[in-house]
Amino acid sequence: MTTPGSILDDQTHTSSGEKQQDVSVADVTATVLRREILAGKHYSGEQLRETQLAARLQVSRNTIRQVYRKLESEGLLTHIPHHGVFIASFDKQRIRELYAFRHVVECGTLRSLSKSQAKLLGEEILSICGSQSSLNLPERNNAFHLAIVRASGSPDLLATAESIQAQLRLCFLSYPQSIELHARYADRHISIAKVLIEDTPNHAADLLSAYLNESFSAVTAALPLADR
Numbered sequence: 001m002t003t004p005g006s007i008l009d010d011q012t013h014t015s016s017g018e019k020q021q022d023v024s025v026a027d028v029t030a031t032v033l034r035r036e037i038l039a040g041k042h043y044s045g046e047q048l049r050e051t052q053l054a055a056r057l058q059v060s061r062n063t064i065r066q067v068y069r070k071l072e073s074e075g076l077l078t079h080i081p082h083h084g085v086f087i088a089s090f091d092k093q094r095i096r097e098l099y100a101f102r103h104v105v106e107c108g109t110l111r112s113l114s115k116s117q118a119k120l121l122g123e124e125i126l127s128i129c130g131s132q133s134s135l136n137l138p139e140r141n142n143a144f145h146l147a148i149v150r151a152s153g154s155p156d157l158l159a160t161a162e163s164i165q166a167q168l169r170l171c172f173l174s175y176p177q178s179i180e181l182h183a184r185y186a187d188r189h190i191s192i193a194k195v196l197i198e199d200t201p202n203h204a205a206d207l208l209s210a211y212l213n214e215s216f217s218a219v220t221a222a223l224p225l226a227d228r
Contacts, residue, residue, distance in 0.1 A: 025059055025063055026063050026066040026067055026070070029057055029059050029063055029064070029066075029067045030066075030067045030070045030071060032057060033053075033057075033067055033071060034071060034074075034076065034166070037071075037076055037087060037170060038166060038169050038170060038173070040173045042087045043087065043174065044087055044088065044089045044090065044170065044171070044173075044174040045086055045087060045089045046086060046087045047083075047084050047085070047086050048068075048077070048084070048085045048086065048087070049084075050064050050065070050068075050085070068085050072085070074163045074166060074167075075088060075163055075164075075166070075167040076088055076166060076167065076170060087170070088167065088170060089174075090167070090170075090171040090174070090223075091223070092220045092223060095168075095171060095216065095219055095220055095223075096216070096220075098164050098167055098168055098171075099212055099215075099216045101160070101161070101164050102145065102164070102212055103209060103212055105149055105152070105157055105160075105161065106145060106148045106149060106208060106212075107205045107208055107209050107212075108152075108205075109148055109149060109151055109152040110148065110151075110196070110201045110202075110204050110205035110208060111201055111202055111205045112152070112201075113151060113196075113201040114201075115200070115201070117151065117201075118196040118197070118200070118201040118204065119196065119197050121147065121148065121151045121193075121196055122192075122193040122194065122195070122196030122197035122204075123193075123197060124147050125144055125147055125148075125189060125190075125192065125193035125196070126190065126193045126194075126197075128140060128143045128144060128147060128189075129143075129144055129186065129189040129190055129193065130190070137179060137182035137183055137186060138169065138172070138179075138182055140182075140186065140189065141182050141185070141186075141189075142165050142169065144189045145161065145165055146158070146161055146162065146165060148208075149161040171219070172219070175222045175223075181215070181218055181219065181222075184218070185211060185214075185215060188207070188211045191207060192204050192207050192208055192211070195207060
């Protein structure tokens with residue numbers, strides 16, 4: 001079994017090297033735990049046990065605390081004082097906030113594109129979401145939204161969008177209907193891509209806005225009644 005600690009065992013153990021190693025182990029451990037969360041190996045609301053996690057991943061408890069802080073900043077974990085650290089849960093208000101980012105940034109990006117930029121983005125989306133794509137439905141959905149934000153040319157917006165997408169993916173994993181939702185809107189991605197190529201960025205932005213509104217309604221309708 002490969003663990004975050006074993007990956008870096010061959011690094012030099014100088015005093016400065018040890019500090020760099022600690023940072024690297026924390027980064028690798030965060031990647032391992034993030035992948036577990038987004039693969040559905042942990043459920044929304046699950047409490048994480050620091051000692052058990054450190055033992056399983058063969059890292060120090062201090063490293064686990066660093067990982068907790070990192071993933072909490074990404075919205076994947078929630079720290080409740082005097083209770084512990086939990087996999088994030090999502091209610092309607094939180095999902096509304098995530099979709100608000102999508103509306104402002106993604107629709108705004110499309111409206112800012114020139115015709116030539118829109119055509120290039122449309123072609124990229126077709127390659128991501130078309131019938132020849134090797135990606136599964138959730139991966140296509142993720143790539144679709146990130147491709148649009150990437151077209152903004154802003155690394156800061158893209159970094160935030162990646163965090164938003166990770167949170168929404170965790171939200172979708174919490175509900176059995178998630179694959180049905182991805183399948184329902186897969187054709188919308190293709191339609192928006194074709195409009196970007198053949199029509200205007202503003203028309204594509206209008207289609208994206210309508211799609212996001214419908215998607216938000218469908219996602220929140222799948223929430224337990226207590227979270228609506």
